[in-house]
Amino acid sequence: MAQRRYDERDVRIRPGRGSRPRTKQRPEHADALSAMVVAVDRGRYTVLVDPGGPDETRVLAMKARELGRERVVPGDRVDVVGDTTGEDGTLARIVRIGERRTVLRRTADDTDPVERVIVANADRLVVVTALADPEPRTRMIDRCVAAADDAGMEVLLALTKADLADPAELTALYAPIGVEVVATRRVTDPVTGTTTIEGLDALRDALRGEISVLVGHSGVGKSTLVNALVPDARRATGVVNDVTGRGRHTSTSAVALEVPDAGAPTWVIDTPGVRSFGLAHVDPAHLLHAFADLDEVARECPRGCTHLGDAPDCALDEWVADAADDATRAARAARLDSFRRLLVSRLGTADADDTRP
Numbered sequence: 001m002a003q004r005r006y007d008e009r010d011v012r013i014r015p016g017r018g019s020r021p022r023t024k025q026r027p028e029h030a031d032a033l034s035a036m037v038v039a040v041d042r043g044r045y046t047v048l049v050d051p052g053g054p055d056e057t058r059v060l061a062m063k064a065r066e067l068g069r070e071r072v073v074p075g076d077r078v079d080v081v082g083d084t085t086g087e088d089g090t091l092a093r094i095v096r097i098g099e100r101r102t103v104l105r106r107t108a109d110d111t112d113p114v115e116r117v118i119v120a121n122a123d124r125l126v127v128v129t130a131l132a133d134p135e136p137r138t139r140m141i142d143r144c145v146a147a148a149d150d151a152g153m154e155v156l157l158a159l160t161k162a163d164l165a166d167p168a169e170l171t172a173l174y175a176p177i178g179v180e181v182v183a184t185r186r187v188t189d190p191v192t193g194t195t196t197i198e199g200l201d202a203l204r205d206a207l208r209g210e211i212s213v214l215v216g217h218s219g220v221g222k223s224t225l226v227n228a229l230v231p232d233a234r235r236a237t238g239v240v241n242d243v244t245g246r247g248r249h250t251s252t253s254a255v256a257l258e259v260p261d262a263g264a265p266t267w268v269i270d271t272p273g274v275r276s277f278g279l280a281h282v283d284p285a286h287l288l289h290a291f292a293d294l295d296e297v298a299r300e301c302p303r304g305c306t307h308l309g310d311a312p313d314c315a316l317d318e319w320v321a322d323a324a325d326d327a328t329r330a331a332r333a334a335r336l337d338s339f340r341r342l343l344v345s346r347l348g349t350a351d352a353d354d355t356r357p
């Protein structure tokens with residue numbers, strides 16, 4: 001996709017104080033500054049004016065009443081007015097929400113009609129999966145691929161803990177269907193005893209110039225990656241209270257962090273507490289689109305094929321049966337099983353796939 005993140009709205013025009021003639025007909029909030037939302041905490045929005053630029057200013061803002069119940073989420077491009085100095089104790093007002101290029105949604109489960117936008121304008125979903133401890137779950141990966149596909153986002157599979165298990169098998173499963181794969185491993189220097197994350201450069205390269213959302217189950221090493229990519233992440237998010245040393249409860253809202261030294265404005269959005277996605281908003285007919293390999297095969301299906309387990313002459317079953325060897329057959333069967341579980345679950349019928357970790 002690799003679209004440009006900034007457009008003409010980002011060209012910031014500071015109102016020349018007093019120099020502009022004030023007419024009664026001037027467009028509403030013509031003096032608004034454009035900004036990017038980086039964090040949301042109980043009705044207060046942290047926005048960056050001139051994000052990543054030389055005049056970057058961190059401003060606390062509230063939502064103007066005229067926006068009503070419309071949600072403002074990290075990644076949103078907004079216009080702010082009022083006190084935009086960012087000084088302590090000031091509060092600006094968000095008066096406009098820019099059109100969203102992509103929208104990542106979350107539903108509590110696959111039949112729950114209430115969907116919440118959790119991140120806007122992200123280019124990529126990074127599915128952080130440990131190769132071991134905890135064991136990788138391909139169904140959760142498939143679910144994330146489906147959510148990203150629906151959101152109009154690319155997917156990158158970040159396989160962590162490659163020091164514990166070989167990434168080859170999962171790479172072979174996902175790379176051919178257009179999922180970018182990067183493996184990282186922790187290495188300890190035998191002399192100094194310091195640990196570093198190998199593969200971080202490849203990951204940074206893959207994320208360069210874009211906005212990426214990281215999701216992953218507890219313990220997969222997501223925080224380790226975020227902290228390695230953004231060394232002052234803790235400070236930037238204010239997650240740890242300096243006085244008590246205890247974490248504040250920001251656990252459910254996403255936070256956008258800029259990756260330093262990436263060579264182009266690069267952002268990661270951490271989603272603490274978001275482990276996976278319900279797919280209630282995804283049209284079952286479109287679900288197949290997220291399974292590129294199966295989508296191809298299903299063109300041979302009879303008209304109106306449901307692709308479910310009981311569908312007569314479904315080409316997907318033939319595809320599994322026709323595999324050249326046992327390993328391929330097992331891999332294909334697992335793909336088909338994953339797709340059918342999501343499909344069944346999405347249709348709200350029996351055997352619902354759980355969305356929990």
Ligand SMILES: Nc1nc2c(ncn2[C@@H]2O[C@H](COP(=O)(O)OP(=O)(O)OP(=O)(O)O)[C@@H](O)[C@H]2O)c(=O)[nH]1
Binds near residue numbers: 216217
């Ligand atoms: N062996 C190995 N362990 C790792 C690696 N990366 C992280 N870990 C360990 O895995 C555990 C979980 O890492 P975290 O970064 O806290 O995982 P998380 O996904 O943020 O988990 P939560 O904080 O529970 O959301 C920690 O004990 C890390 O030290 C790795 O590449 N190799």
Ligand SMILES: [Zn+2]
Binds near residue numbers: 298302306311314316
């Ligand atoms: Zn079919």
